Amino acid sequence: MFDLAMLLAQQSVGVAGTVGVGIGMGLAILGAGIGIGRIGGSAVEAIARQPEAVGSISTQMLISAALIEGATVIALILLLLLGQQ
Numbered sequence: 030m031f032d033l034a035m036l037l038a039q040q041s042v043g044v045a046g047t048v049g050v051g052i053g054m055g056l057a058i059l060g061a062g063i064g065i066g067r068i069g070g071s072a073v074e075a076i077a078r079q080p081e082a083v084g085s086i087s088t089q090m091l092i093s094a095a096l097i098e099g100a101t102v103i104a105l106i107l108l109l110l111l112g113q114q
Contacts, residue, residue: 047112050111050112054105057101057104057105057108060101061098061100061101064097065097068090068093068097072089072090
């Protein structure tokens with residue numbers, strides 16, 4: 030997903046570049062939202078199956094969500110920098 034966003038931002042110039050950066054940012058945020066949603070849903074299912082493991086499941090869920098958000102922020106910053114060239 031990030032590769033497609035970067036490709037859209039790099040291939041565009043001028044006004045089309047601004048549109049490409051906007052589309053790339055939207056795809057990056059959409060991918061992160063889908064990923065974090067799947068993590069949350071899977072964590073709730075896992076907790077429902079094994080309530081005694083709630084601590085370790087929650088910790089792993091938060092770490093995974095933080096890593097996804099970090100990658101998304103990096104992608105958004107790179108897209109912003111590409112859009113300013």
